[in-house]
Amino acid sequence: MQSLARTLPHVLLTPSGLLPGKRGITRKIQSLLSTVLSRKMSSPASKDQAESQNFPFLLDDHTVGAFKESKTLILLRGLPGSGKSHLAKEILDKYGDVARVISADKHDIKPAVKSVISDEYNQLDKTLIGNFNKKGVNVIVLDDTHHDKERLETIFDIADDHKFTVVIVEPKTQWRRDCNQLKDKSHWKLSLEELKGMKAPFDTDVLPLYFGWFLTTSSADVLKKMRHNFLEHLGSLKAFRKRAKPSFIHDENHRGKVDLISYFGQKPNILHCTTKYCNHGTAPGSKEYAQNDAVKKGYGKAFTLSISALFVTPEVAGARVDLDDQQLLLWPADAEKEVVPTENLPKGSRAHITLGCAKDVKDVQTGIELLKIVQLQIKGEKGEEMGELCGGELRYFNNDMWVLFLPRKVEVKAIFCGFYGKSKSSLESGKKDSALLSCTIV
Ligand code: 2AM
Numbered sequence: 001m002q003s004l005a006r007t008l009p010h011v012l013l014t015p016s017g018l019l020p021g022k023r024g025i026t027r028k029i030q031s032l033l034s035t036v037l038s039r040k041m042s043s044p045a046s047k048d049q050a051e052s053q054n055f056p057f058l059l060d061d062h063t064v065g066a067f068k069e070s071k072t073l074i075l076l077r078g079l080p081g082s083g084k085s086h087l088a089k090e091i092l093d094k095y096g097d098v099a100r101v102i103s104a105d106k107h108d109i110k111p112a113v114k115s116v117i118s119d120e121y122n123q124l125d126k127t128l129i130g131n132f133n134k135k136g137v138n139v140i141v142l143d144d145t146h147h148d149k150e151r152l153e154t155i156f157d158i159a160d161d162h163k164f165t166v167v168i169v170e171p172k173t174q175w176r177r178d179c180n181q182l183k184d185k186s187h188w189k190l191s192l193e194e195l196k197g198m199k200a201p202f203d204t205d206v207l208p209l210y211f212g213w214f215l216t217t218s219s220a221d222v223l224k225k226m227r228h229n230f231l232e233h234l235g236s237l238k239a240f241r242k243r244a245k246p247s248f249i250h251d252e253n254h255r256g257k258v259d260l261i262s263y264f265g266q267k268p269n270i271l272h273c274t275t276k277y278c279n280h281g282t283a284p285g286s287k288e289y290a291q292n293d294a295v296k297k298g299y300g301k302a303f304t305l306s307i308s309a310l311f312v313t314p315e316v317a318g319a320r321v322d323l324d325d326q327q328l329l330l331w332p333a334d335a336e337k338e339v340v341p342t343e344n345l346p347k348g349s350r351a352h353i354t355l356g357c358a359k360d361v362k363d364v365q366t367g368i369e370l371l372k373i374v375q376l377q378i379k380g381e382k383g384e385e386m387g388e389l390c391g392g393e394l395r396y397f398n399n400d401m402w403v404l405f406l407p408r409k410v411e412v413k414a415i416f417c418g419f420y421g422k423s424k425s426s427l428e429s430g431k432k433d434s435a436l437l438s439c440t441i442v
Contacts, residue, residue, distance in 0.1 A: 054172060056301035058094055066302030066413045068098055070216040072139050073164045075155065076171070077146040077206075079198055080111045081185030083171035088143045095139045100131045104144035110188055111145045113197040121151075125158065132162035138217075140164070147201040152420075160421035163269055165214045167300045167417045168206055177202060205290050207281035208418025211330075212274040213303055215353070219412035220271045223307070223319065227355045229390050230310050230404055231260035231317065237394075239386050240402065247314040247400040264317045264356025268363060269424075273305060273321050273353050273414065276332050277364070279423075285332065294329035298416045303327055306409040307353070310392075311373060312402045315358055318366040321351040322409065330416060339371050349374045373401055 056063040076084040107124045175181040179195040235258040278286035309320040336345040354366040383395030
C-alpha cells in the first residue's frame with residue numbers, strides 16, 4: 001500500500017482506506033487503483049521483467065519516436081539464456097512494422113566460445129543486409145551472444161556501410177552473468193564450462209570509436225538542406241567571393257561563384273555531435289567516461305539538440321550546438337581544455353556537428369575552429385556585418401571565418417550512442433586498424 005500511496009494523491013488515502021468522495025471521483029480512483037494493482041500483480045516475473053524492459057527505447061516516447069524515424073541496429077549482447085530473445089520480442093511488440101528481429105538461434109547457430117564463420121553465419125549476414133536495404137525497416141534487432149571480437153567487427157562494418165547507427169544492449173536480468181542459472185535457461189543445453197568460456201568478454205565494455213548524438217534520418221535531412229542552402233548562397237555572395245582568395249580559391253584567375261559544396265566534399269556518414277572520442281578505449285579518460293552514470297543512463301536515449309549558428313572556415317563547415325543542462329551531463333569536463341589548455345572556456349562551447357571538411361582536413365578540426373570563434377567572441381569581437389543570408393545574420397571574423405547566426409535555434413532530434421566502426425582515416429590510408437584492438441574480448 002505504501003508504494004500505492006506514492007502513485008495516488010495522498011489526501012485521498014487514509015490508513016483505513018479511501019476517503020468517501022464524490023461518486024465520479026471515487027470511480028476514477030477505483031479504476032486507477034485497479035490499473036495500478038493489475039500492473040503490479042499481473043505478471044509473475046514482474047520485477048525481472050520490469051528490470052529487463054528498463055530501456056529508454058521501450059519506455060520513453062520521445063526516444064521511441066526518434067528510433068522510428070532513424071536507422072538503428074539494436075545489437076543484443078549477452079550469454080545464452082540471459083534474456084535477449086525476451087527483450088527482442090519486447091522491441092518487436094513496441095515497434096511493429098518498422099522493426100525486424102534477426103536471431104542467431106533461428107539460423108541454427110549454436111553459441112560457441114569462438115564463433116566460426118559458418119554457412120549459417122553467412123546466411124544470417126545475408127538476411128541482415130537484406131533488411132538493411134528494405135524500405136521502411138528502421139529498427140533491426142540482432143539477437144546473438146556477440147561475445148566474439150571479430151564477429152562484432154564484421155557487424156559494425158556492415159552497419160556502417162548501410163548507414164545504420166548501432167546501439168549495443170545487454171539484458172538487465174539479475175542472472176545474466178550467473179553461469180549456474182544460465183545453464184538451465186538456454187535451450188542449447190550448454191555445459192557450465194562452455195558458458196564460463198564465453199563469460200570473460202562481458203566483463204569489459206565494448207567501447208566505441210566515439211560517443212555522441214546521432215541525428216535521426218529526418219533531422220539529418222533538415223540539416224543537410226540547411227548545409228546545402230548555406231554553402232550555395234555563401235559561395236555566390238559577392239562579399240565572400242571577394243575574400244575567397246587565397247584561402248578558399250588558389251586559382252588567381254577564378255571568377256564567379258565559389259563551389260563550396262565540392263570544396264567541403266568530405267562528409268560524415270551519419271551527422272552527429274561527438275561527445276567523447278574514445279578510440280575504442282585507448283583515448284585518455286574513455287573508460288571513465290563510459291562508466292559515468294549519466295552516460296550509462298543516457299545511452300540509447302533520444303535528445304533534442306539546438307543549433308544556433310552555422311560556420312565556415314577554409315578547413316571546415318560546421319553547425320554550433322547549444323547544449324542544455326541535461327546534455328551537459330554527457331559532456332566531458334575536459335573537452336574544451338583538450339583544445340585550449342590555457343583558458344577556461346565555457347563547458348559545451350566545443351559542441352558542434354561537422355557538416356563537411358576540405359580536402360585532407362580531419363573532422364576533429366571542426367571543434368578546434370569553433371573554439372577559435374568562441375575565443376574571439378569572449379574577447380568581445382562581434383565580427384564584421386555581412387548582411388542577411390538564408391534568413392540569418394552573416395558575420396565575418398578574422399582568418400576567413402564566416403558565421404551565420406540563425407534567426408531562431410533549429411531543433412534536431414538525435415540518439416545518444418556510439419560509433420563502433422573503424423576510423424575512416426585509417427581506411428583511406430589502406431591501414432585496416434583492428435576496431436576493438438584495446439578490448440579484452442576473446
Ligand atoms: P567531429 O565530431 O568534430 O566531427 C571520428 O573521427 C569522429 O570523432 C569525428 O566525428 C571527429 O570529430 C571525432 N574526433 C576525432 N578525433 C577526435 C579527437 N582527438 N578528439 C575529439 N573528437 C575527435
